[in-house]
Amino acid sequence: MSGKENKAKKSAKAESTDKGIKGIMPAKAIKTDKIIETVKPGKTVKGAKTVKEEAKSFGIAGNMVPVESMGAHAHRFSFAEYSQWPANERWELIDGQAFDMSPTPNQEHQEISTNLSGVFWQFLKGKPCKVFHAPFDVRLPTKKGARDQEIVNVVQPDLLVVCDPAKLDGKGVIGAPDLVMEIISPQTISHDHVRKLNLYAVHGVREYWIVSPEERCLTVLKLAEKGRFGEPQMYFAADIITVGIFPDLKIDLSDIFPFRQKAPHPYDRI
Numbered sequence: 001m002s003g004k005e006n007k008a009k010k011s012a013k014a015e016s017t018d019k020g021i022k023g024i025m026p027a028k029a030i031k032t033d034k035i036i037e038t039v040k041p042g043k044t045v046k047g048a049k050t051v052k053e054e055a056k057s058f059g060i061a062g063n064m065v066p067v068e069s070m071g072a073h074a075h076r077f078s079f080a081e082y083s084q085w086p087a088n089e090r091w092e093l094i095d096g097q098a099f100d101m102s103p104t105p106n107q108e109h110q111e112i113s114t115n116l117s118g119v120f121w122q123f124l125k126g127k128p129c130k131v132f133h134a135p136f137d138v139r140l141p142t143k144k145g146a147r148d149q150e151i152v153n154v155v156q157p158d159l160l161v162v163c164d165p166a167k168l169d170g171k172g173v174i175g176a177p178d179l180v181m182e183i184i185s186p187q188t189i190s191h192d193h194v195r196k197l198n199l200y201a202v203h204g205v206r207e208y209w210i211v212s213p214e215e216r217c218l219t220v221l222k223l224a225e226k227g228r229f230g231e232p233q234m235y236f237a238a239d240i241i242t243v244g245i246f247p248d249l250k251i252d253l254s255d256i257f258p259f260r261q262k263a264p265h266p267y268d269r270i
Helices: 003-019 048-057 107-124 189-203
Strands: 029-032 035-038 091-094 097-100 130-133 159-162 172-174 179-183 207-212 217-225 233-236 240-242 250-252
Touching: 091 189, 107 130, 107 159, 107 179, 179 189, 189 207, 189 217
Parallel strands: 179 207
Antiparallel strands: 029 035, 091 097, 130 159, 159 179, 207 217, 217 233, 240 250
């Protein structure tokens, strides 16, 4: 092989790497302190320092930042592209923007998820509604019969309930679940309270739960009309909640939030 051919081969390999998996993965993404800027493969990206500075100017440093807010030349990803990305990575698409959902959930998050999942699984056994947990893709198309390349909203709620079997296919869920539950972390507060809340309301999710392990509280939002949730209702670990879409299901939240052993006082050791 000539030197010219070898160089051409290396360039092709480098270009393939830059474009990511099959040329469509958001390989050109910089993530700094949970800030992500995703641009179309091949475009120039700004340095991490600039990203931090711009994020601070918006007052949202330390959270995931929409591409448009960063002033980047954004590429709107679709489910067709998303479905080709590595299965061991968790991403979400909101209006075509890619959000990295790492790191993996901590122990408390997993315990809450398992407890909630168990309650709903037991209640729904033998009923048409089904409960699912992440990772499980929920595609929220903007029109009926949208093709994969036209779907730009794909999320992975921590837990969800679907009552219409027609919405389930081999790819996950197509259309709004009846109930969505998100267990927040410091990194996802604005993502769950703003972006996903608005997305779920617009697409007609009947009931949205936001669970805060740190505050040991649950915020419930019920759809008032398409595109808008009603006033939030808050419950704490000592409360018993009646599920809005299932009036016969009552949940004691003390069974959901893990028991926290009080740290011993220093004088107790004397």
